[in-house]
Ligand code: SF4
Ligand code: SF4
Ligand code: SF4
């Protein structure tokens with residue numbers, strides 16, 4: 001069975017909510033919609049305080065090349081436009097809406113009918129994806145239309161669909177593949193049409209045999225889409241790892257997947273693309289896994305963007321007494337939240353509640369030079385060296401040691417027997433090196 | 444036998460003389476004339492190589508000093524006025540005496556004043572913690588207490604107080620080299636005039652949020668109410684982005700501002716206790732870092 005070759009780890013899977021069907025979370029009383037929800041430049045405000053909005057109405061426009069539109073996820077009145085605390089504890093501009101009823105914009109198709117026939121042209125598909133604010137739902141929130149607009153002279157050969165869900169605990173993509181398979185496949189066909197590629201692969205780890213079987217059956221009469229079962233290994237969901245696992249191609253350092261003829265999209269994104277193009281529905285909700293060992297009812301919920309996270313937790317049985325931290329995303333790449341009042345955003349793939357004992361880090365000891373971090377790094381880096389270079393701000397050297405290639409998967413820190421905060425320092429160093437490189441370009 | 448020895452001695456001597464002549468001319472041609480004053484000045488400097496002057500070390504500073512026609516912009520904070528005067532004497536120039544500076548920590552968000560809301564157990568580095576989030580008290584501009592400043596100090600002049608979790612600058616040791624100012628990712632440390640009898644008044648806060656949010660995270664935050672600006676008779680205080688700042692060149696240490704601050708964000712250091720308490724002394728907040 002295929003997988004990527006370099007490094008990788010096998011953390012316990014703990015997929016507690018794998019057999020829980022997607023439930024629709026009741027509408028919250030109010031939502032907080034941050035203006036900047038994707039990578040790239042912040043979007044420009046398009047509503048004012050006091051405006052009455054409908055579901056699907058544009059509230060912020062992404063005007064820069066890398067930025068995306070944001071839409072109202074509920075109907076009601078805009079009560080405030082102010083800076084609200086985000087997951088990192090800093091304040092960022094957001095639109096607050098008090099929910100009144102559930103009135104949608106007329107042009108959104110809310111029927112259950114699944115529209116399989118593709119009528120839109122490639123340009124139209126890409127335009128729709130941009131207008132409807134679709135971003136990568138795997139967690140990185142890269143605006144999808146940017147990935148589909150290939151630069152002059154470049155040609156894509158394969159479309160890779162990421163159904164790996166290699167993060168422990170998370171099951172949202174798994175449920176999407178099982179329950180919304182036909183829509184996902186239509187979404188994939190739309191993406192293939194937009195990219196003008198003949199061949200698409202869906203990569204799924206073999207801990208989800210039901211999803212593999214289901215999608216295989218759905219694709220049996222669609223030419224060009226192939227489901228590939230992959231051996232379980234973290235971080236297989238990384239773009240470059242997935243490309244290596246599925247096609248055997250090695251993406252060169254510092255280059256985009258397009259260099260080896262591939263474009264990677266997540267299954268959740270494929271679903272959003274389907275809804276945007278076929279149903280005219282903006283990205284106003286997403287599937288979120290709410291999970292944790294002490295949580296009463298781990299679930300997969302369909303949630304409107306902007307719903308405060310405490311409502312999700314309350315729906316699943318409330319915050320357990322023994323809670324150490326609440327993580328936005330999965331345990332490997334997610335970030336601990338400052339407060340559970342922060343809203344669900346487009347990039348929230350999961351909410352994980354960790355019990356107190358499990359969430360404590362061990363005290364960092366001295367490096368014992370065991371080399372395990374080097375062995376597990378899927379990018380072939382030397383994490384201990386990069387961490388030291390970052391700590392001492394030797395950025396030029398760090399750049400030479402390919403610090404910018406780090407995908408922040410955390411395998412090194414997870415493995416280190418001395419509990420060294422390797423990724424902490426690498427992240428900082430990466431950030432500073434990035435700034436250094438950008439400034440160099442300006443001169 | 445003898446002949447061989449004589450021959451060897453003569454030929455080697457000849458080669459030696461020839462080389463010496465060549466070397467002499469080469470040395471003449473590529474001679475570097477170094478100003479002897481550089482060595483002299485270099486000896487005067489403290490040799491701490493701290494970079495406080497803005498150059499790569501004491502030697503580089505000495506070269507700069509000798510090169511310059513005007514010493515106004517150049518200063519060795521470690522050696523202070525004394526050393527600068529001696530240096531000026533060697534160079535036959537005058538220097539204005541610069542008032543000594545000291546590092547001042549503009550945050551009073553101790554555990555008592557700014558309650559801890561979340562626990563941070565990542566890498567012990569202010570720079571990383573700053574990139575990750577707003578800090579344990581939730582204040583996005585407050586001191587993170589992880590000691591990047593302490594690590595940067597070459598003079599053992601700054602340490603983290605176990606009681607408050609905030610850095611404390613030692614009056615004796617600090618030479619105002621500014622290393623900590625550069626190290627702090629939140630721009631909390633400032634070099635201010637040491638002041639007469641070491642007395643200083645400053646706003647101990649760098650939070651630019653509006654009053655409400657600022658106060659929510661920290662009892663002693665500057666809320667930008669502007670009371671101090673109104674009361675200052677010397678126009679020394681300006682209010683920008685909800686934050687008051689006292690210009691130490693204009694401040695006459697009259698002590699009018701501190702009592703009117705409703706949160707106690709203005710600190711007075713090394714003043715004797717006031718004899719008669721002002722009417723609203725009740726609002727004065729005890730500041731653990733002033734001790
Ligand atoms: S976080 Fe970066 S350095 Fe560490 S294992 Fe992953 S890619 Fe390698
Ligand atoms: S895994 Fe940890 S202890 Fe081993 S070499 Fe890497 S940093 Fe050092
Ligand atoms: S406290 Fe700061 S300014 Fe003072 S000597 Fe130390 S690093 Fe230099």
Ligand code: SF4
Pocket residue numbers: 548569585586587588589590591592593610626627628629630631632
């Ligand atoms: S003053 Fe700055 S560098 Fe020093 S501990 Fe506080 S945040 Fe860190």
